[in-house]
Amino acid sequence: MPSNASATRSEASDAAPATAANNKKLPYPKSDIRVNLTNHFASKVYTSSSPVTGNVTITTKRHVRFDAIQILLIGTSKTRVVESLGTPQDVTHTLLKMAMPIPESSYPVPRVLETGHTYTFPFNFVIPNHLTINACNHPMDSNRLLDQHVLLPPSMGNWDKDDMAPQMAKIEYTIKARVLHQPDLGSSTLRIMEATQTLKVLPASIEEPPLSITEHDRLYTMCQSKSVRKTVLATKLGVLTAEGIQPGPAILRSDGLGMVSPTVGQIRLKFEPASVDTPPPKVTNVTGKVAAHTFFSSGTISNFPNMGHWNEQFVDHKRGAYSTTASLPPVLFKPSKWQQHLTSTARRDSGYSTDNGPEVAVESDSGSSTNPQRRRGSRQSTQSSSSKKQASPIFHSTTQDVQFSLPVEKKTFIPTFHSCIVSRVYTLQLSLTVAIGSTTKTVSLILPLQVMVEWTPPEDDGVELPSFERAVQEAEADEHLRPRLMQVPDQQFRETSVLPGYGA
Known part of the structure; x- marks a missing residue:
């Protein structure tokens, strides 16, 4: 039963x-x-x-x-x-x-x-x-x-x-x-x-392709650079740049009570030392939070609310957004080895080339004048300026792997979705602490994170599946619920008692 x-x-x-007397049933x-x-x-x-x-x-x-x-x-x-x-x-x-x-x-x-x-x-x-x-x-x-x-x-x-x-x-x-x-x-x-x-x-949901994020998408911070100094007034030791790669989806079990497996993400690190004697930093700690962003509207949503400027677009209806965060369980990481590379300037000046690492974009000589004398003067001034700075001919790079899980014991995570008037997306906030000697620095990234639910075949409980007849009735019901757009009719149909599509 x-x-x-x-x-x-x-x-x-x-x-x-x-009755009208007592107005009671x-x-x-x-x-x-x-x-x-x-x-x-x-x-x-x-x-x-x-x-x-x-x-x-x-x-x-x-x-x-x-x-x-x-x-x-x-x-x-x-x-x-x-x-x-x-x-x-x-x-x-x-x-x-x-x-x-x-x-x-x-x-x-x-x-x-x-x-x-x-x-x-x-x-x-x-x-x-x-x-x-x-x-x-x-x-x-x-x-x-x-x-x-x-x-x-x-x-x-x-x-x-x-x-x-x-x-x-x-x-x-x-x-x-x-x-x-x-x-x-x-x-x-x-x-x-x-x-x-x-x-x-x-x-159940499927894995979506990575987002194409631009500088206009304020919800995400895919890259951050910070100068590393011993003290506020000390000489700069170098510049550390962290670039995040969108992690794979966090896959929930179909009952929502746990994850299928932990999610793995990657962060590319690049350190440009001020001197060749400055060693690259060491990653000492990684912490993380997951933020849930809910977008809602009094009218239909015609774009992805997490891309661009949600509250700055011109629309004829009211919109709202709500965000909250939850701390992740301890993020697992294993410090990776740094690789040393020659900068493009060093390779060009020495005639040495290597394929051991990515090249760094180098600004071209200033000025586009066709006057040879002026061009030579410009080159001499550029070389003189660069010789004063004595930029380091090397940089270091590494890729840091991180592994994390969602706090499903404390929160209920629903999959990422977009519907006509409500949307839910997630962001992963990672903070990396690095140290050079006694100096520490923290860089933070905000990456997109898709939460999805695995698909599990339904159990065969002997229940007959819906018939084709019922599927037709469902389609008819959906047609009845199809949204109608009400608007002022064109001038030719005003005060004529004639609707388009109907004969006399």
């Missing part, structure tokens, strides 16, 4: 309307409607292709007339933003609606729920990995964003542990059972009974 999971009771409201006894999920428990996590099976039971304490019973799997995203006058605006986007067809033979004849009798209606859903194309048809800057918007986003805002989401953004999946009744022909259909059951969903 299916287990009863957080059943919701609802009073039958098809009773006689309240008549004291009819409550009816009982429950959503019962098979093998369900409060912390259970559903992923892509997971079956969601069970039944809806209805028991009434009086005769209740009805016309239809609906069993739906609904996914919604909700945002709240504050308008310029301080008034909050709530926006709800229905991104998924799957209906379970109920055979006519399952209904009682006549359609009356009799007193004391328990009616059972089974259902069977499968968590999809993709939405239909009609779930997102608003204008956007790239087809790559459309591919993201039609992926099923994870549940957000209703986990047992903190999922680092603000109260202004929420994604929820529920099983809803409704008893519908139409009192009179042509009147509105009433929901006389309703029960809901919330699901926790972590859809």
